[in-house]
Structure formats: C-alpha cells, structure tokens
Amino acid sequence: MTAPRQVLPGVTYLVTRRCFQRMFLLRPSPATNAIFLYVLAVAARRYGILVHAFCVMSNHFHLVVTDVNARLPEFEQYLNALVARAVNASLGRWESFWAPGSYSAVALSSPQDVLEKVAYVLTNPVKAGLVASAKEWPGLWSAPESIGAGALRVTRPDGFFRRSGPMPEVVELALVPPPGFEPADAFRSLLVDAIAAREREVAHAHALAGIGFVGARRVLAQRPTARPPEPPPMRGLRPRVAARDRWKRIEAIGRLVGFLRAYREAWRARRAGRSGVIFPAGTYLLRVLHGVPCASFG
Structure with a gap:
C-alpha cells in the first residue's frame, strides 16, 4: 500500500512537480507564464492557500506555500490538471504533461527551514547553470520585493479559457511572508541576503570549473519537447519533511x-x-x- 500523506492545517511546504520525461513543456514564454500565474492565483484563492514564493523552470516548478485549511491535495490537483490542459493546448499537443506519480510536498519544520527553501526556490535557475542572477530568469519567478507588497492583479489569458466561461476575468494573488516572519520587510531583507550568498557560491564554482551560464536567450530558444542532454539522476529518497536542526x-x-x-x-x-x-x-x-x-x- 502506498504510504498516505498526512495533511494538517497550517503546514508550510516546498512543493515540486516535474514534467513528463523531463521535457521543457514549461519553457518560458508569454503564454506559459500567463497561464501558470493565472491558474496559480485561482487555485490559491479557491483552496485558501498562502503563496510565499514560486519559480517555474522549463521542466518543473517549485512553490513554497502554507496550507491553511489542509486542502493541499485539492489545490495541487486543480493546479496541475488545469495547467497541463491549458499549456498543452497552447503547444498544440495532448499527450501526458506531468511525470508519472504525484507531486512532492516537503513539510518545513521551522522558520529557518522555510527561509532556506524559499532561497533555494528562487535561485534554482542559477543553480541549474541557466542564468547568472535569479532576476535574469525569463520564466515565472516571484521577486523578493513582491512579498507583502500588495496583491497582484492577474488577468485571464486568451485562448484556452472561454470569455463566457466560469473562470474569473481578473483574480488577485498576494505573496505573503511565511508564518514566523513579521514584518514583511524583515523577511525580504533576510531573503535578499540568502539569494545573494547562493548566487556568489554558484558563480565561484563556475569560475573554478571554467564554465559559463546558458543565458536567457538560449533558454527561450529551446523546443518545448526537448529535454536536458545529461542523463536523468538516479532515483533517491523522497523526503516528506525538511529540518536543518537535527532534533x-x-x-x-x-x-x-x-x-x-x-x-x-x-x-x-x-x-x-x-x-x-x-x-x-x-x-x-x-x-x-x-x-x-x-x-x-x-
């Protein structure tokens, strides 16, 4: 029997979902960026999810969210199903969009763990060797300064969503500081420092290895059905909790x-x-x- 998820109210998670066969189906484009942001905003409002940070890479996405009402599975099902259908339609395809299995949801044990995972999410394009600075990522990416800065007004994209359908024309998405971090500007300051430290580490490692970054232009030129040239990583553990403190x-x-x-x-x-x-x-x-x-x- 597959181990069940424990879904409790008020838990903050690092959520990850990967594309089918590692293909670049979420490759940055105006259509993909607009679809994902809109569906994320609708899903968060519908299921009472607090969104703290997000980064949509070419073949996976990361979110850091707090599940206020213990509805994360419903949120993920809605988000993943609608993103898959809408992006597939924009690409003119109908095959599988997500990798087999389910999403990963890692419960974060302390405010420090949350801060580290938010920094990890927002520097994912840098760690992957795609851009030298996280702000250069052309995909959907939540800037630290947008946390606690008021709600974003997200307009329903044209194409997949019917104008006369049930989906709202405009929906708001507020990025809020995670529980344990008040006020918002204090969290933003800590996050900016953590992002800068991670970027320096990656830049130093690249300089020692004599390698550069792919660059936003080449990322945008990739085909959605392409995939990374390196072999897929070996399957390892799938953690359900993250805590730097041993105890x-x-x-x-x-x-x-x-x-x-x-x-x-x-x-x-x-x-x-x-x-x-x-x-x-x-x-x-x-x-x-x-x-x-x-x-x-x-």
Missing part, C-alpha cells in the same frame, strides 16, 4: 512515523469490519472520499 528533524520524522503506524492499524481494523474505527489526524483521502471519522488535530 527538529528527528521529532518531525517521529510524528510522521506515528501517523503512518496509526493509519495502518486503523486501516486493518476497518478492513476487518470493526465499527467505530478512528483514523489519525491528517488522514485525507479516506476522510474526503469515504467520510471516515478522524481524530482532531491539536
């Missing part, structure tokens, strides 16, 4: 293990026909699809 990491893993153990015990009891079985807090799919009773959170 916080041990504690978070312990909670997750306890949830999985309690979930499997409840599952076996339900399969055996026992009545009144209570599933642990954070049970999602069985609660949504079958209405199983669950323990309260907190």
Whole structure:
C-alpha cells in the first residue's frame, strides 16, 4: 500500500512537480507564464492557500506555500490538471504533461527551514547553470520585493479559457511572508541576503570549473519537447519533511512515523469490519472520499 500523506492545517511546504520525461513543456514564454500565474492565483484563492514564493523552470516548478485549511491535495490537483490542459493546448499537443506519480510536498519544520527553501526556490535557475542572477530568469519567478507588497492583479489569458466561461476575468494573488516572519520587510531583507550568498557560491564554482551560464536567450530558444542532454539522476529518497536542526528533524520524522503506524492499524481494523474505527489526524483521502471519522488535530 502506498504510504498516505498526512495533511494538517497550517503546514508550510516546498512543493515540486516535474514534467513528463523531463521535457521543457514549461519553457518560458508569454503564454506559459500567463497561464501558470493565472491558474496559480485561482487555485490559491479557491483552496485558501498562502503563496510565499514560486519559480517555474522549463521542466518543473517549485512553490513554497502554507496550507491553511489542509486542502493541499485539492489545490495541487486543480493546479496541475488545469495547467497541463491549458499549456498543452497552447503547444498544440495532448499527450501526458506531468511525470508519472504525484507531486512532492516537503513539510518545513521551522522558520529557518522555510527561509532556506524559499532561497533555494528562487535561485534554482542559477543553480541549474541557466542564468547568472535569479532576476535574469525569463520564466515565472516571484521577486523578493513582491512579498507583502500588495496583491497582484492577474488577468485571464486568451485562448484556452472561454470569455463566457466560469473562470474569473481578473483574480488577485498576494505573496505573503511565511508564518514566523513579521514584518514583511524583515523577511525580504533576510531573503535578499540568502539569494545573494547562493548566487556568489554558484558563480565561484563556475569560475573554478571554467564554465559559463546558458543565458536567457538560449533558454527561450529551446523546443518545448526537448529535454536536458545529461542523463536523468538516479532515483533517491523522497523526503516528506525538511529540518536543518537535527532534533527538529528527528521529532518531525517521529510524528510522521506515528501517523503512518496509526493509519495502518486503523486501516486493518476497518478492513476487518470493526465499527467505530478512528483514523489519525491528517488522514485525507479516506476522510474526503469515504467520510471516515478522524481524530482532531491539536
């Protein structure tokens, strides 16, 4: 049995989704950028998701979000399905868009972990050797100065979405500082410093290796159905929690293990026909699809 996700309210996540066979289906373009931003704004409003940062690379995307109402799976299903259909339509294709399997959602244990992952997301184009500065990335990218600076007004793109359809003509998307960081300007300052440090590290490594950056112009010239020339990385672990502090990491893993153990015990009891079985807090799919009773959170 596939290990279930534990979905609890108020958790901040690093969310990642990759394209089918590593193809550049999300390659930056005016159409792709507009579609993704619009669908992200609609999905965030629809499911009460707080968006802190995002970066859409050519063959995957990263988000850092807080799931206020424990609706992350619904948010991801809506976002991924609509982005796939709309971008596929803009490219004149209909084949699989996302890699097999599900999205990755890594729960972040502390404000410091959140800061590190936001910096990681926003410097992803630099780490990948595509541009020397994160601000040079021509794809969808959330600038640090936009956090806490008021809502973005996002207009419905032409083409896939019907003018007379149910999708709103204009939707707002507010980028907010993550929980534990107030006021917004303090978080922005920390983030700018973290981004600069990561960019310096990559620049130093490239200088030592004698290699340059691909550059925005060459990124924009890539075909959407192309893929990276290097072989795919070997499959490794798929973490569900991230914590730089060892004891916080041990504690978070312990909670997750306890949830999985309690979930499997409840599952076996339900399969055996026992009545009144209570599933642990954070049970999602069985609660949504079958209405199983669950323990309260907190």
